[in-house]
Amino acid sequence: MKKRDFLLIGAVLALALLCWVVPRAAGIFAGKDASRVRVTVGGEEYGTYRLSEDQTIEIQDTNVCEIKDGEVNMIQADCPDQLCIHQGPIRIQGETIVCLPNRVVVEITGKDKEEQLDGVVQ
Ligand SMILES: [Zn+2]
Incomplete structure (x- = not known):
């Protein structure tokens, strides 16, 4: 017992x-897996992507950015200044890559409530 x-x-x-x-x-x-990459064009949300997944994102026909090894880098842009490309990769929450001529903003954000539903945003 x-x-x-x-x-x-x-x-x-x-x-x-x-x-x-x-x-x-x-x-x-x-x-x-919390970090996300949010892309906005002209203030409108274009898409949200996982920082942990390597991928190439075509933004309109103007910009191409690449997520690789937890970093985001603008690899192609048709803007005249090319500042967004020269800025180099970002990886920390709150960092942004801005392409002013094309009004493209790539931002690293945390996970929010909406994004916890996997697959909905992607
Ligand atoms: Zn640019």
Whole structure:
């Protein structure tokens, strides 16, 4: 009887530990994937992309930016100044690449509530 009690307590403790660990582990995992790349054209949202997924984004016919290794870089633009390309890659939340002539803004943002629904934004 006593051994069974120990087993029961052990099982409850294990379950409690699991309930404590799993959400935190999931939170760390979600946190790693939290950064998003938001592209706006003329103040209108053009699209939101995951910073963790390597991809090339064509913005209108004017700009092309690339997400690679957790960085965003403008790799092509038809603007006369080419400032957006010379700016170099961004990777930290709040950083932006702005192409003024084309009114293109590429911004790194955190995850917001809307974006937690995977696949909806993409
Ligand atoms: Zn530009």
